[in-house]
Amino acid sequence: MDLDALAGCLASPACLVTQTTSGLIIGMLLFLVAVGLTLIFGVLKVVNFSHGAFYMFGAYFAMTAYQLTGSFALAMLCGAAGTALLGLIFERAFMSRVYGADVLMQLLVCYAFVLIFDDVVRMIWGPEFKSMGMPSAFQVPPLFIAGGVVPPYYLLLIGVALVAAVILGLGLARSRIGKVIRAAAHNPGMVSALGINTGLIYGGVFALGGMLAGLAGALAAPVRSLTPGMGFSVLIESFIVTVIGGMGSILGALIGALLIGLIRSFGSLGFPLFTEGLMYLFMVIVLVSRPTGLFGKEVA
Amino acid sequence: MTELQAGQEARPLEVPRIDARPQRYRDVLIALAAFAALALLPMIFGSKSLLDFVIRCSAYGLFATSLNLLVGYTGLISFGHGMFFGLGAYGFGLMMQKTGVPIPVAFVATLVITMVVAGVIGAICVRLKEIYFAFVTLAFQMLIHSTILSWQSLTGGDQGLRGGIPRPPFLGIDLSNHLHLYIMSCALLVIGLLLMRQIAQSPFGYTLRMIRDNATRASFIGIDVWRAKLTIFVLAALFASAGGMIMALFVSGAYPEFAYWTISGEGIFINMLGGVTTFLGPMVGTVLLLILNDTVTRLTEYHGIVLGIVILFFAIGLRKGLMDFVVEWIAQRREKAGG
Numbered sequence: 001m002d003l004d005a006l007a008g009c010l011a012s013p014a015c016l017v018t019q020t021t022s023g024l025i026i027g028m029l030l031f032l033v034a035v036g037l038t039l040i041f042g043v044l045k046v047v048n049f050s051h052g053a054f055y056m057f058g059a060y061f062a063m064t065a066y067q068l069t070g071s072f073a074l075a076m077l078c079g080a081a082g083t084a085l086l087g088l089i090f091e092r093a094f095m096s097r098v099y100g101a102d103v104l105m106q107l108l109v110c111y112a113f114v115l116i117f118d119d120v121v122r123m124i125w126g127p128e129f130k131s132m133g134m135p136s137a138f139q140v141p142p143l144f145i146a147g148g149v150v151p152p153y154y155l156l157l158i159g160v161a162l163v164a165a166v167i168l169g170l171g172l173a174r175s176r177i178g179k180v181i182r183a184a185a186h187n188p189g190m191v192s193a194l195g196i197n198t199g200l201i202y203g204g205v206f207a208l209g210g211m212l213a214g215l216a217g218a219l220a221a222p223v224r225s226l227t228p229g230m231g232f233s234v235l236i237e238s239f240i241v242t243v244i245g246g247m248g249s250i251l252g253a254l255i256g257a258l259l260i261g262l263i264r265s266f267g268s269l270g271f272p273l274f275t276e277g278l279m280y281l282f283m284v285i286v287l288v289s290r291p292t293g294l295f296g297k298e299v300a
Numbered sequence: 301m302t303e304l305q306a307g308q309e310a311r312p313l314e315v316p317r318i319d320a321r322p323q324r325y326r327d328v329l330i331a332l333a334a335f336a337a338l339a340l341l342p343m344i345f346g347s348k349s350l351l352d353f354v355i356r357c358s359a360y361g362l363f364a365t366s367l368n369l370l371v372g373y374t375g376l377i378s379f380g381h382g383m384f385f386g387l388g389a390y391g392f393g394l395m396m397q398k399t400g401v402p403i404p405v406a407f408v409a410t411l412v413i414t415m416v417v418a419g420v421i422g423a424i425c426v427r428l429k430e431i432y433f434a435f436v437t438l439a440f441q442m443l444i445h446s447t448i449l450s451w452q453s454l455t456g457g458d459q460g461l462r463g464g465i466p467r468p469p470f471l472g473i474d475l476s477n478h479l480h481l482y483i484m485s486c487a488l489l490v491i492g493l494l495l496m497r498q499i500a501q502s503p504f505g506y507t508l509r510m511i512r513d514n515a516t517r518a519s520f521i522g523i524d525v526w527r528a529k530l531t532i533f534v535l536a537a538l539f540a541s542a543g544g545m546i547m548a549l550f551v552s553g554a555y556p557e558f559a560y561w562t563i564s565g566e567g568i569f570i571n572m573l574g575g576v577t578t579f580l581g582p583m584v585g586t587v588l589l590l591i592l593n594d595t596v597t598r599l600t601e602y603h604g605i606v607l608g609i610v611i612l613f614f615a616i617g618l619r620k621g622l623m624d625f626v627v628e629w630i631a632q633r634r635e636k637a638g639g
Contacts, residue, residue: 047431097616103377103430108572108615111565116608123602232561236442239435247432273450280443284424287436291427 006270017148019265025154025223027261028161032216034238034245034253035168036209042248043185043205046095049110051238052231053117054083054210058217059226060125063132066221072135079218080211087210091203099202114232121228130226138222157219164212169250181205185248240279244286246296255294323501331494338486342479351482352550353594357586358489359546363563364570364582365496366539371568372576373500374532375512377430379564380437383421383444384537386559387414388544390448393461393554402470410545411538418537419530426529438561445559460555465548485546492539497579499535508532569607572614575623584623 009015033055040048058079065078098105138153172178184191184201192198241260245252267278363385370376391410421440448455467476474480499505510518519525548554574585596603
């Protein structure tokens with residue numbers, strides 16, 4: 001424990017800015033993964049245990065696209081579009097077969113794919129750590145805000161995630177498709193009776209969730225190292241986020257992700273060995289006081 | 301069919317009288333026979349690799365069968381049961397390395413530690429429903445795993461507990477002797493299975509089945525669901541911990557992988573493979589998975605893909621475990637034979 005370091009940081013604006021930005025990028029990446037998880041759970045009532053794999057694929061797709069074309073924008077696009085397609089195929093071909101079956105089956109199908117996807121990545125890209133490298137457009141001197149160092153790429157990352165959050169929130173609340181999705185979450189039988197193809201909606205939601213995770217992976221690729229199995233720790237953390245925020249709530253995922261991000265970045269100063277433990281501790285406190293999460297609705 | 305005809309055909313309802321004792325004697329006899337068979341095995345096939353295989357089966361079998369008490373009997377899908385396997389291995393290994401107490405004392409002390417930890421974790425987890433329960437147990441598993449990794453001064457971090465576990469002889473049993481270790485593992489397995497069987501067949505076991513089928517109804521007739529779930533959570537943790545201790549003795553150490561989530565995933569898969577509707581299903585699953593693992597690892601480095609495809613075959617193709625399949629098949633044949 002190093003409480004002096006934590007107190008010292010809280011007193012200095014420079015350190016405060018640096019730690020908050022690093023907390024925000026952890027939080028925003030987690031949000032993109034967690035919001036897909038929570039969306040899929042809200043509509044399809046399954047927990048996509050293999051969601052971390054989409055994050056991983058997003059990162060690898062982006063790296064390959066970047067190496068081939070040298071275009072950062074294209075790399076992001078490839079990461080997102082590739083995982084969206086993967087999500088659609090995965091849902092239609094496999095997950096749709098275990099809806100209504102018990103949770104054990106759903107977990108097992110996903111567990112199988114965690115194993116398969118990790119090995120597929122190992123086959124294609126090799127088992128060693130890979131790095132995409134920072135695109136040249138962002139290899140510029142960092143910004144100084146109140147004395148704290150902020151790389152410009154971080155701002156882009158936070159911006160993209162925020163835009164995604166706003167589009168997603170508004171789209172679900174206001175647009176026609178958003179209404180259909182919410183209706184399908186509420187009563188799929190009725191939606192289907194009204195002549196709407198629920199299979200298409202399910203596939204679409206899964207693709208959307210996969211795309212968001214893939215986008216997160218692609219955004220993370222320049223700043224983190226790529227390895228098979230990288231998705232799993234993200235999965236656990238984003239699950240903690242959804243548990244804290246409440247399953248099925250987008251706002252909850254955002255708040256939960258930011259809280260976890262800040263806990264991680266400031267916790268690493270005060271409790272360097274127990275940073276992960278802090279996260280779990282926080283989750284336990286939330287669960288004990290509010291078993292359905294901060295923004296979760298009571299479900300029967 | 302008129303009411304009169306129906307009345308003529310109706311017979312008084314036969315209420316089956318269940319006397320638990322004959323079944324208990326039968327279970328004990330089967331257990332003794334199984335133990336005798338296992339104990340005689342080294343005299344017939346002396347190969348060390350076969351005995352090693354049986355020891356590993358004992359460790360994983362205790363773990364998987366205890367998981368079935370949660371998954372199959374109570375409907376609690378724990379995705380973090382492996383933490384108690386790891387806890388048992390580390391608790392026992394550390395106790396033997398640091399304190400030098402006799403093995404039985406370390407064994408019991410580790411069980412007590414497991415009981416306390418499982419009590420605390422269980423008290424938080426069993427309040428949650430299905431998927432929340434699965435993932436929060438998983439989160440605790442990762443917490444224990446990351447604690448083991450970061451507490452290097454005690455656990456050796458990612459290197460694991462090295463330097464071997466001392467095995468001072470007790471009561472004429474010397475566990476550094478491979479044969480003694482083998483007999484001891486078999487004894488622990490058989491005793492563990494017998495105890496778990498008694499739990500499953502006891503009134504408490506039937507309470508658990510009721511909670512699985514309809515928790516609301518169970519609580520309406522006055523069952524304290526939370527307490528029953530917590531009790532079985534702790535009991536299952538004890539057997540998993542015993543499995544971990546066998547493993548620690550076998551490899552003479554403890555490694556962070558013992559507490560990693562994949563152990564829990566394998567446990568769930570073993571249950572699926574063997575089937576959760578029969579008591580011995582997980583045991584069958586254990587043997588199958590270990591054989592599968594050994595073969596696949598020998599053939600290819602990508603054993604995740606092969607394992608994944610086998611899981612998919614069972615989960616989407618068969619939709620049930622092997623023993624479930626066998627039991628249903630026998631029942632169908634009986635039905636046909638009966639008319």
